[in-house]
Amino acid sequence: MNNLQNLEFNEEACKKCKGRYCASKVSIFSVLEEPQLKEVTDKIDRKIYKKGQMIFFEGDISDKLYLINKGKVKIFKYTKEGKEQILYILSEGEFVGDLSLLKKGEFKFNAEALEDVNMCQLTKDDFDDVLRKNPDMALKVLQVVYERISKLETLIQSLSTKDIESRVSGLLLNFIKDFGVPKGNNVELDLPLSREDIANYIGVTRETISRKLNSMQEEGILKLVGNKKIIIQDLEKLESLYE
Amino acid sequence: MNNLQNLEFNEEACKKCKGRYCASKVSIFSVLEEPQLKEVTDKIDRKIYKKGQMIFFEGDISDKLYLINKGKVKIFKYTKEGKEQILYILSEGEFVGDLSLLKKGEFKFNAEALEDVNMCQLTKDDFDDVLRKNPDMALKVLQVVYERISKLETLIQSLSTKDIESRVSGLLLNFIKDFGVPKGNNVELDLPLSREDIANYIGVTRETISRKLNSMQEEGILKLVGNKKIIIQDLEKLESLYE
DNA sequence: CGCGGTCTTGATAACGCTCAATGATTGTGG
DNA sequence: CCACAATCATTGAGCGTTATCAAGACCGCG
Numbered sequence: 009m010n011n012l013q014n015l016e017f018n019e020e021a022c023k024k025c026k027g028r029y030c031a032s033k034v035s036i037f038s039v040l041e042e043p044q045l046k047e048v049t050d051k052i053d054r055k056i057y058k059k060g061q062m063i064f065f066e067g068d069i070s071d072k073l074y075l076i077n078k079g080k081v082k083i084f085k086y087t088k089e090g091k092e093q094i095l096y097i098l099s100e101g102e103f104v105g106d107l108s109l110l111k112k113g114e115f116k117f118n119a120e121a122l123e124d125v126n127m128c129q130l131t132k133d134d135f136d137d138v139l140r141k142n143p144d145m146a147l148k149v150l151q152v153v154y155e156r157i158s159k160l161e162t163l164i165q166s167l168s169t170k171d172i173e174s175r176v177s178g179l180l181l182n183f184i185k186d187f188g189v190p191k192g193n194n195v196e197l198d199l200p201l202s203r204e205d206i207a208n209y210i211g212v213t214r215e216t217i218s219r220k221l222n223s224m225q226e227e228g229i230l231k232l233v234g235n236k237k238i239i240i241q242d243l244e245k246l247e248s249l250y251e
Numbered sequence: 252m253n254n255l256q257n258l259e260f261n262e263e264a265c266k267k268c269k270g271r272y273c274a275s276k277v278s279i280f281s282v283l284e285e286p287q288l289k290e291v292t293d294k295i296d297r298k299i300y301k302k303g304q305m306i307f308f309e310g311d312i313s314d315k316l317y318l319i320n321k322g323k324v325k326i327f328k329y330t331k332e333g334k335e336q337i338l339y340i341l342s343e344g345e346f347v348g349d350l351s352l353l354k355k356g357e358f359k360f361n362a363e364a365l366e367d368v369n370m371c372q373l374t375k376d377d378f379d380d381v382l383r384k385n386p387d388m389a390l391k392v393l394q395v396v397y398e399r400i401s402k403l404e405t406l407i408q409s410l411s412t413k414d415i416e417s418r419v420s421g422l423l424l425n426f427i428k429d430f431g432v433p434k435g436n437n438v439e440l441d442l443p444l445s446r447e448d449i450a451n452y453i454g455v456t457r458e459t460i461s462r463k464l465n466s467m468q469e470e471g472i473l474k475l476v477g478n479k480k481i482i483i484q485d486l487e488k489l490e491s492l493y494e
Numbered sequence: 495c496g497c498g499g500t501c502t503t504g505a506t507a508a509c510g511c512t513c514a515a516t517g518a519t520t521g522t523g524g
Numbered sequence: 525c526c527a528c529a530a531t532c533a534t535t536g537a538g539c540g541t542t543a544t545c546a547a548g549a550c551c552g553c554g
Contacts, residue, residue, distance in 0.1 A: 031537080066399055082275065082344040084410050085404070085407075086464060086492070087408060087411050087412045087413075087415065088412045088414060088417050089412065091411070093407060093408055093411040095404060095407060107397060116401065116404060117404070124418055132495075139390070141384030143387065143390075144386065145381070145390065145472070146386065146389035146390050147386075147389050148394060149393060150350065150389055150393050150396065151356065153393065153396050153397065153398065153400065154350060156400060157396065157399060157400055157403065158359065160340060160400065160403040160407065161328070161359060161360070161403065161548080162404060163407060164328075164336060164338060164403065164410060165328050165330060167407060167410040167411055167450065167454070168330050168410055168454040169330040169331050169332065169335040170330075170332060170509090170543085171331055172509090172510080174331050188532075202532070202533090203532075203533060203534090204533090211410070212511090212530090213510075213511060213512080214534095215510085215511080215512085215533090215535085216509095216510060216511080217531060217533095218534050218535080219510095219534085219535080222534080222535090234518090234519070235518085235519065235520090235532070235533065249374055250331075251331070281537060294506080360515050390546095406502080413511085413541090415541090415542080427532090433519095443510080445500075445501090446500075446501060446502095447501095448501085453545085455542075456542075456543060456544080457500090457502095458501090458503085458542090458543080458544085459541095461501065461503080462502085465502080465503090476498070477550095477551070478501065478551070478552090489546075490531090
């Protein structure tokens, strides 16, 4: 109780604890006991990225693990035509980096801060070290990676579905699951993405997204409030469009 | 030397060794030493699937790990419109199954034998057991899973690329890498897939694939021999289409 | 040799992309 | 705090590409 208060309100203590808060947010480190956890947190480096700032580029040497402490990060590739294809939107508690042990590969995608982001960074060497000393953690990592595979498989299914209404619904339902806020009968959705980003997620153009969202508004499924908020009014109908 | 001969030619010995051959083909088991390897192989169950036969369906309880000893397996989902979307083509030495420890999930895709397939099967409980006793193996599994993520990310990039010629090229280049046979200046390619399967891999219709392959033949890039063989005559041009 | 399945080819039409202009929202400096 | 700029989103018209539908050729197998 007292400890918690110290952590929350004592600026000095907070500076000392450095990355601890960060590490405890990341599920793969949850298997670590106190001494190991300290070892990790001592090595963590913090950095802030401003909205719109690039965190790394495709082709960069991947020698760090990036743990998101706050904010959202967009992971994407470029298609042949130069359009972005978004692979993941990562939030607080998630991480990105080359997870294969030993080798330092190159990033195969780009990462950009969608909002101001507090990032904790751990060098790959340090991470490998922790992993070697705590083989149990590999199972935890495996679990996370496995979830990521599932997301990609779903995205593939979505991209290969011709019906665009269905793709938009799928995206919205995902967002609702991840950060939708129930308000009475409705669900409020604060979009982390611009129209263009949404388009780049499901592989269409920005204009098409505009039109589809609009037609969904006319059908009474949702209500567009400004550019970054959507109120879902008929969740069932939305779900019926998806499946 | 003598041992090898025994394994290869002695039918009796081969029956006794059961799944050993299978396990040794699968990279994740390569970290295992003799006693553990034996433990695994003793538990392995063999099964043969005929060409076209379903191995499992989406929604089935995933309580087994499937190790491919021979043949190719198609892993796919259905889109909303009922079309197949192929996620992976798995070959000898690869495996499929729920890799997340402890829980027995449901398969989120279907698996079908593209040829006659020799399959080795290991129950999930047995696999979990091995994994717990050999935490090192988790790193190996992680590596494999990681490669699979890369494949999916590439597939996504391909699916979101509008230019279909580029998608076809990408698929062909992948096939060449996986099972192309150089013949003089050319590369021969025995397709494991029908035209429809190819179409379902890159998310177009069978007619479109026909037309594209034909136009590529007219451009002198390749030569179609029957339905299951392609001779690549101008690899450079093919590569230039892709990037 | 003939039959079933697979593949090719052609004509048509639908759908989303492109381009272009207008409208809304956000951010900034006077 | 307002005005203006800049960014972002919407709307419309026309075009291009591919899906669709339909018919025919080809391959491989009994």
